[in-house]
Amino acid sequence: MVDFKKLYTIFVEEAMERIADLENGLLELEQSPQDKELLNTIFRAAHTIKGSSGTIGLTDIARFTHTMEEVLDAMRHDTLVADKEVISLFLEATDLIKEMVECVASESVFDISRCSALMTRMEALREGGAGSSAILPDVPGDAAAPAGCPAQERSYLIKFIPGPDLFRRGIDPSILIDELRGLGIVAHIKAYTDAVPPLSELDPEDLYVRWDIHFKSSAAEADIRKVFEFVEEGSDIRITPLTAREAEFPFLGQMLVREGAVKPEDVENALKSQKKLGEILVEKGKITPTDLERVVEQQNHKKTESLKSSISSTIRVDLRKLDHLINIVGEMVIIHSMFQQALQDIPAAGNGAPGGNGDPGQAGSLVPALQELEVLFSQLHRVGREIQESTMSLRMLPVGEVFHRFTRLVRELSVSKNKQIELAISGEETELDKGVLEKITDPLVHLIRNAIDHGIETPEERAAAGKTPKGSIHLSAFQMGDAVFIEVADDGKGLSREKILKKAHAMGLVTDPAAAREMTDEQICSMIFLPGFSTADKVSDVSGRGVGMDVVKRNIEELNGRVLIHTKPGEGTTISVKLPLTLAIIDGLIVQIGGEPFVIPISLVVESLRPGRDDVKTLTERGEVVAVRGDYLPLIRLDRLLGITSRQERPWEAIVIITAYEGKRYGLLVDELAGQQQIVLKNLGTATPRIKDIAGGTILGNGRVALVLDVPGIIEISREISRELSRR
Amino acid sequence: MTAPATGSQTEGGRQYVTFFLNDEAYAIDALAVQEIIELGAITKVPHLPDFFKGVINLRGTIIPVIDLKRKFAMSSDEYKRHTCVVVTEVETRIMGLIVDAVSDVLHIAEESVSDTPSFGARVDTAFMKGMAKVDTALVIILDINKILSETDTMALAELQGGGGVEHCSPGADEERRALQA
Numbered sequence: 018m019v020d021f022k023k024l025y026t027i028f029v030e031e032a033m034e035r036i037a038d039l040e041n042g043l044l045e046l047e048q049s050p051q052d053k054e055l056l057n058t059i060f061r062a063a064h065t066i067k068g069s070s071g072t073i074g075l076t077d078i079a080r081f082t083h084t085m086e087e088v089l090d091a092m093r094h095d096t097l098v099a100d101k102e103v104i105s106l107f108l109e110a111t112d113l114i115k116e117m118v119e120c121v122a123s124e125s126v127f128d129i130s131r132c133s134a135l136m137t138r139m140e141a142l143r144e145g146g147a148g149s150s151a152i153l154p155d156v157p158g159d160a161a162a163p164a165g166c167p168a169q170e171r172s173y174l175i176k177f178i179p180g181p182d183l184f185r186r187g188i189d190p191s192i193l194i195d196e197l198r199g200l201g202i203v204a205h206i207k208a209y210t211d212a213v214p215p216l217s218e219l220d221p222e223d224l225y226v227r228w229d230i231h232f233k234s235s236a237a238e239a240d241i242r243k244v245f246e247f248v249e250e251g252s253d254i255r256i257t258p259l260t261a262r263e264a265e266f267p268f269l270g271q272m273l274v275r276e277g278a279v280k281p282e283d284v285e286n287a288l289k290s291q292k293k294l295g296e297i298l299v300e301k302g303k304i305t306p307t308d309l310e311r312v313v314e315q316q317n318h319k320k321t322e323s324l325k326s327s328i329s330s331t332i333r334v335d336l337r338k339l340d341h342l343i344n345i346v347g348e349m350v351i352i353h354s355m356f357q358q359a360l361q362d363i364p365a366a367g368n369g370a371p372g373g374n375g376d377p378g379q380a381g382s383l384v385p386a387l388q389e390l391e392v393l394f395s396q397l398h399r400v401g402r403e404i405q406e407s408t409m410s411l412r413m414l415p416v417g418e419v420f421h422r423f424t425r426l427v428r429e430l431s432v433s434k435n436k437q438i439e440l441a442i443s444g445e446e447t448e449l450d451k452g453v454l455e456k457i458t459d460p461l462v463h464l465i466r467n468a469i470d471h472g473i474e475t476p477e478e479r480a481a482a483g484k485t486p487k488g489s490i491h492l493s494a495f496q497m498g499d500a501v502f503i504e505v506a507d508d509g510k511g512l513s514r515e516k517i518l519k520k521a522h523a524m525g526l527v528t529d530p531a532a533a534r535e536m537t538d539e540q541i542c543s544m545i546f547l548p549g550f551s552t553a554d555k556v557s558d559v560s561g562r563g564v565g566m567d568v569v570k571r572n573i574e575e576l577n578g579r580v581l582i583h584t585k586p587g588e589g590t591t592i593s594v595k596l597p598l599t600l601a602i603i604d605g606l607i608v609q610i611g612g613e614p615f616v617i618p619i620s621l622v623v624e625s626l627r628p629g630r631d632d633v634k635t636l637t638e639r640g641e642v643v644a645v646r647g648d649y650l651p652l653i654r655l656d657r658l659l660g661i662t663s664r665q666e667r668p669w670e671a672i673v674i675i676t677a678y679e680g681k682r683y684g685l686l687v688d689e690l691a692g693q694q695q696i697v698l699k700n701l702g703t704a705t706p707r708i709k710d711i712a713g714g715t716i717l718g719n720g721r722v723a724l725v726l727d728v729p730g731i732i733e734i735s736r737e738i739s740r741e742l743s744r745r
Numbered sequence: 746m747t748a749p750a751t752g753s754q755t756e757g758g759r760q761y762v763t764f765f766l767n768d769e770a771y772a773i774d775a776l777a778v779q780e781i782i783e784l785g786a787i788t789k790v791p792h793l794p795d796f797f798k799g800v801i802n803l804r805g806t807i808i809p810v811i812d813l814k815r816k817f818a819m820s821s822d823e824y825k826r827h828t829c830v831v832v833t834e835v836e837t838r839i840m841g842l843i844v845d846a847v848s849d850v851l852h853i854a855e856e857s858v859s860d861t862p863s864f865g866a867r868v869d870t871a872f873m874k875g876m877a878k879v880d881t882a883l884v885i886i887l888d889i890n891k892i893l894s895e896t897d898t899m900a901l902a903e904l905q906g907g908g909g910v911e912h913c914s915p916g917a918d919e920e921r922r923a924l925q926a
């Protein structure tokens with residue numbers, strides 16, 4: 018039996034990619050409607066979805082995309098212009114396909130009747146051509162005449178009821194269908210097997226099946242009939258031309274008609290009277306149009322929220338990367354056999370010398386063999402490292418995959434906010450670990466929403482400030498050292514120091530006005546990442562509820578990343594997210610605390626030093642600070658925080674590791690440094706409770722588990738402690 | 746086939762792995778046992794209750810281990826010569842249980858399992874599924890799911906109260922806090 022589950026999985030993967038192509042293509046097309054190559058790309062994407070869904074029997078999707086394809090074809094033939102409304106319609110259709118594909122993925126049932134309104138509109142577009150009033154929503158297209166083009170493709174329903182002796186006459190019905198394909202498009206074939214008798218009465222040489230074939234062709238009916246010339250005798254062949262509506266709507270309505278339950282006019286009328294749920298509710302006075310608008314907008318947000326889920330759990334790998342990996346593995350196999358050879362040669366070198374036992378030359382002849390082994394070993398080591406690097410690179414994906422999805426988000430949000438915003442993207446080829454990429458999507462959605470909602474002003478405000486009415490958001494990525502930076506930069510109004518301070522004051526975060534004046538911009542900016550903090554004057558539905566920025570920060574810190582804000586009042590805000598290249602392997606500093614090894618990610622270490630006896634001071638007998646070149650940094654005793662008995666009570670006999678967090682530096686006290694190595698970060702097992710100051714664990718060379726410290730978590734805990742103390 | 750409800754020989758019971766905690770015999774569902782390993786080096790994890798001994802390296806995967814004798818607050822909790830770790834897996838969550846000597850894999854018939862009697866406040870029966878008589882010995886059947894799910898609620902408490910007030914300076918507070926968790 019065919020494994021449908023597997024087929025569906027492959028289909029969903031592919032379809033999601035094509036849907037992304039569709040969406041990006043459409044958005045680009047809006048900018049350059051004359052681009053024929055672009056149109057072809059979009060057409061191909063729709064065509065691929067149609068083809069692959071049809072192949073595995075997802076006829077609903079196939080039929081829907083087919084309609085799309087038809088309209089696209091009209092655009093290719095210049096009978097229709099891709100204006101804003103057409104693009105919007107197509108984007109809506111793309112969303113619907115996405116939902117259908119998601120239903121396939123989640124094995125749930127999609128309500129196919131939801132497609133009909135859109136399909137009607139698309140049909141109307143195709144038949145009405147450009148600029149016609151037919152593109153208005155909910156006006157079903159004129160079903161009848163495909164008036165315009167003379168070489169118009171027509172749809173036919175071919176009922177093919179072959180005589181039972183077809184096989185015996187040496188005719189294969191599939192050949193007929195192939196022949197049909199030469200004339201046009203076989204959109205759909207339905208086989209009726211109800212005439213097949215029970216096995217005991219079945220004559221294997223008889224044909225019991227009849228077919229309904231949906232066929233599209235610009236060929237004349239007579240030509241189509243010719244295909245069946247040889248089988249006409251003894252078979253029943255009925256070819257009925259279909260109106261466009263009939264061809265595309267073998268849905269509930271048409272099925273009912275076919276079954277004789279209702280008349281075609283009834284279906285037609287019902288479809289005409291069908292309105293969107295929202296409109297009906299407005300009509301009945303249940304909700305106001307503004308309410309409706311708001312909810313519809315929220316619905317749109319839900320759609321954008323599903324951005325993240327659209328990244329699949331499989332990965333597409335550049336063939337060159339795989340080839341490279343295969344080459345190195347080949348090399349390893351060769352070295353392996355060389356090793357084997359060298360090992361076999363050792364006894365030969367030992368015993369081969371004449372005289373056998375006790376020959377003084379025996380030890381000497383071993384030397385070259387050992388030297389050879391050493392050379393081989395170093396080669397093996399090199400290959401091993403290359404394999405490791407190459408394998409890691411398989412997990413790397415270009416960020417463009419995620420970036421391009423934001424074009425849609427910006428388009429829709431800027432329309433709903435009445436702002437003009439252009440999204441510029443650069444550095445999309447920068448590669449990032451797939452795991453990181455997945456987790457960064459959500460925070461980026463938040464950042465971009467914030468930029469649209471709070472950053473960029475309305476066209477009027479911008480004009481008043483002497484700026485171009487169109488704002489811009491620049492989404493960029495670049496690699497620097499072992500980190501990747503992703504930046505969201507807007508040219509909006511920037512963060513207001515006063516507003517943040519006012520809010521901080523209201524929340525009781527900053528009580529001393531003098532201290533507030535001394536705070537650096539960076540410190541002030543970092544306050545917007547606190548839970549419940551939002552500077553929006555009014556709460557809007559896009560952002561401004563004070564959830565978001567703290568989630569952004571937490572998500573990024575979970576990835577061992579950092580968030581930095583640069584803002585200039587009136588000129589804009591840039592938020593940079595610094596991310597490690599990969600999650601799996603990090604450079605770690607191994608430290609000893611109370612005889613136990615702990616790992617601190619090197620990316621978080623500024624420096625380490627042994628303080629002088631006079632450099633450590635206590636404040637009100639509680640807090641401790643350490644002086645580092647004139648600055649006093651809070652000293653965090655890790656042993657106390659972690660509840661371990663330290664071996665070094667006196668800081669001047671221990672080591673202070675300086676780390677920076679949110680623009681401030683801190684000293685972490687450890688017993689001693691034990692080295693530096695690359696470590697593989699692992700979680701502590703699904704059954705282990707999550708602990709705020711531990712990021713995970715790693716396995717050291719001796720097989721023991723060492724815990725990896727979560728430095729931001731540690732600093733937050735110690736801050737809470739001191740906050741708690743100051744309250745007492 | 747309309748089989749009688751009772752009297753079937755093997756279907757009416759389960760296989761159990763039995764082990765000792767001091768002198769008492771305990772059993773857990775054999776299907777939940779992944780393997781039994783020697784007690785190796787344990788890395789202590791801060792802030793967790795003391796029965797939570799820490800984490801170990803199980804062939805490259807890190808798993809937590811708990812000390813059942815401590816968990817049940819039994820009198821002596823030193824390790825013995827045959828002390829080992831029973832690695833259990835329930836719904837992809839893996840956990841090691843430190844026990845004294847694994848004794849047997851037994852089939853215990855359904856009908857020989859009786860409910861845990863109520864001991865009043867002195868004995869916590871929350872993790873016990875029932876008791877069974879095997880030959881002359883009494884075996885206490887443990888509910889591995891309950892033990893696992895308790896660490897979950899612990900995790901929740903840790904997340905919510907993470908970095909609470911008890912962290913303040915004297916290190917001894919940690920122990921107390923951990924015990925409270």
